[in-house]
Amino acid sequence: MEQYQYLTFTARLKRISDSLLYGAKDLYKTLNLEIEPNWHLVFLLFKEKNTLTITEIAENIKISQPGVIKIVNKMKAKDYLKAETDKRDHRIQLLKLTTKAKKELPKLDKVWFAGEKTIKELLDNNTDIFDQLDKIENAIAESNYKDRTLIHLKNG
Amino acid sequence: MEQYQYLTFTARLKRISDSLLYGAKDLYKTLNLEIEPNWHLVFLLFKEKNTLTITEIAENIKISQPGVIKIVNKMKAKDYLKAETDKRDHRIQLLKLTTKAKKELPKLDKVWFAGEKTIKELLDNNTDIFDQLDKIENAIAESNYKDRTLIHLKNG
DNA sequence: TATATTTACATAACCAGTTATGTAAATATG
DNA sequence: CATATTTACATAACTGGTTATGTAAATATA
Numbered sequence: 001m002e003q004y005q006y007l008t009f010t011a012r013l014k015r016i017s018d019s020l021l022y023g024a025k026d027l028y029k030t031l032n033l034e035i036e037p038n039w040h041l042v043f044l045l046f047k048e049k050n051t052l053t054i055t056e057i058a059e060n061i062k063i064s065q066p067g068v069i070k071i072v073n074k075m076k077a078k079d080y081l082k083a084e085t086d087k088r089d090h091r092i093q094l095l096k097l098t099t100k101a102k103k104e105l106p107k108l109d110k111v112w113f114a115g116e117k118t119i120k121e122l123l124d125n126n127t128d129i130f131d132q133l134d135k136i137e138n139a140i141a142e143s144n145y146k147d148r149t150l151i152h153l154k155n156g
Numbered sequence: 157m158e159q160y161q162y163l164t165f166t167a168r169l170k171r172i173s174d175s176l177l178y179g180a181k182d183l184y185k186t187l188n189l190e191i192e193p194n195w196h197l198v199f200l201l202f203k204e205k206n207t208l209t210i211t212e213i214a215e216n217i218k219i220s221q222p223g224v225i226k227i228v229n230k231m232k233a234k235d236y237l238k239a240e241t242d243k244r245d246h247r248i249q250l251l252k253l254t255t256k257a258k259k260e261l262p263k264l265d266k267v268w269f270a271g272e273k274t275i276k277e278l279l280d281n282n283t284d285i286f287d288q289l290d291k292i293e294n295a296i297a298e299s300n301y302k303d304r305t306l307i308h309l310k311n312g
Numbered sequence: 313t314a315t316a317t318t319t320a321c322a323t324a325a326c327c328a329g330t331t332a333t334g335t336a337a338a339t340a341t342g
Numbered sequence: 343c344a345t346a347t348t349t350a351c352a353t354a355a356c357t358g359g360t361t362a363t364g365t366a367a368a369t370a371t372a
Binding site (some may be wrong): 001045121 | 157158160161162163164166167168169170171172173174175176177178179182183186193194196197200201216217218219227258266267268269270271272273274275276277279280282283284285286288289291292293295296300301302304306308309
Binding site (some may be wrong): 248 | 358
């Protein structure tokens with residue numbers, strides 16, 4: 001399949017991201033941590049702001065709002081997040097880190113820092129791929145896969 | 157989150173691959189095609205060999221064997237693949253393209269070719285990313301995310 | 313040749329997202 | 343000020359993979 005670089009691109013991205021994801025799950029299990037992959041994205045946001053809403057989290061970590069609800073509910077269930085209703089707008093959940101979360105954060109930070117080192121290593125300290133991913137994301141935002149492909153089909 | 161390039165890398169790969177995946181689904185639906193994303197990987201293999209087994213497909217398209225079973229079962233249900241049992245080894249399914257598949261293939265090839273053009277466009281004709289993905293895959297194969305991260309944790 | 317191991321495929325349970333849709337509260341509009 | 347629209351969150355159904363485990367057939371070994 002090596003000759004079909006473009007046609008295998010999407011599946012390849014999924015395979016790599018899956019491999020890192022399952023690796024992280026496995027790591028947390030080995031370390032007896034109650035966290036899951038990608039929760040660190042939420043924790044990172046709380047470094048800059050101590051109250052966040054579902055919508056804010058979704059916008060910032062670029063995961064859909066129902067996706068964020070699932071993450072937040074799991075984090076609540078493990079006592080890492082607590083919520084109170086906004087007094088001025090009862091639709092809004094004001095989310096905060098719990099005492100447990102704050103207490104565990106230094107330990108978790110160490111694990112994420114080690115994970116960051118791994119990614120650096122895997123990328124061989126070459127940051128070019130970030131620019132390339134930027135370009136891809138921007139190009140998709142401009143016109144997505146379906147629209148572009150329909151145009152190519154039309155133009156033969 | 158822009159400052160956390162490494163920590164957001166995995167989620168980013170998933171997001172891009174998801175976006176391309178859902179785009180392809182949407183495209184096929186619009187074109188009233190009964191195929192699904194990644195089936196083209198299987199079709200591509202049949203260009204070189206007219207009989208394949210589940211295991212062979214899994215090895216070549218680098219999807220797990222249960223994953224391939226799901227794809228193959230769906231392709232059978234849509235009458236794109238047929239199977240007969242190997243007479244010498246009754247565990248083995250010998251898979252072949254159906255008449256319908258062969259008949260539709262020229263049309264499908266056009267769609268995949270257009271999709272290939274889109275990926276080229278999104279990558280801005282820059283093939284560097286393929287080499288970078290190679291490196292990442294090789295590095296993971298050498299030592300995976302979990303093992304590497306445990307070492308980094310240990311070494312402080 | 314009986315038993316242990318390996319192989320090929322099948323099934324179950326899970327995973328972390330997605331889209332589509334619903335509900336209730338807040339805001340904008342006629 | 344009543345109604346329409348928008349917003350924030352919730353829920354359902356689905357996606358395309360994954361890992362773990364099971365089963366039956368084939369092969370290797372004692």
